[in-house]
Amino acid sequence: MRGIIIAGNWKMNKDVAEGETLVRDILVSLNGIALPEQVRVILCPPYLVIPAVAPLLRGTSLQLGAQHMHYENDGAYTGEISGSMLASAGCTHVIVGHSERRQYFGETDATVNRRAKKALEIGLKPIVCVGETLEEREAGVTNTVVERQLLGAFTDFSVEMMRATIIAYEPVWAIGTGKTATPAQAQEVHALIRAQVAQTDAGVAQGVRILYGGSVKGSNARELFAQSDIDGGLIGGAALVAQDFLAICAAAN
Ligand code: PGA
8 A cells, every 4th residue: 555645845934943943843743643654744844944953853753855956966056956965964855846946947847857867866755746727727738738747757767766756746726825626636637647657667656656735734635635546745835834734644644
């Protein structure tokens, strides 16, 4: 059986002190839930908060991820952070191709591919995001868009690379809007994604974790996670308040 992954994407929120407080609060409340082994929780704070909270997470079951990384090892890329820097700071995961990166920072399917490959080379697990805009959904091209994004992101991926990758389906119209995809809407696209991975390898498709993202809350998480092809969530707004995040972790339990 595939386990559930709950990943908190803090986006550009929380300074160092606030980040430490949030992690402490999450750790205290998590103690009361006793998450089973199959539920993995990953926190993706801003870069600066990563080294501050890494010592707090050491020895706990929680893992650390980043929200983005560069696809080169090092060099003259002012303002950028490399995957090996993230790994050296304690990250095991990295979000790649979030729709906000695509929308505001020129991320393309080709750069998503380069980043995901570099992450894997370094030993980081990429959480590769795909998802359609409202216009695309209304135009009836959701499947075409998601298929194109997957083909682009996983160009030249071996079966082993695919096995080490996590996918997040995040309809852009559901991110931060309070409009969640219905469990049936999400399940339909998740099934499509799994079928597309099966074209590379049927076994990998059965094991690959596909997270749903877009206004996940404690109140809708259980029904979403109960869908056969939804293996957890990528959580934005609700990851910023310990009790809200914990309610989602509890729903995965
Ligand atoms: P949201 O964000 O939960 O605030 O909708 C999800 C995401 O962007 O990963």
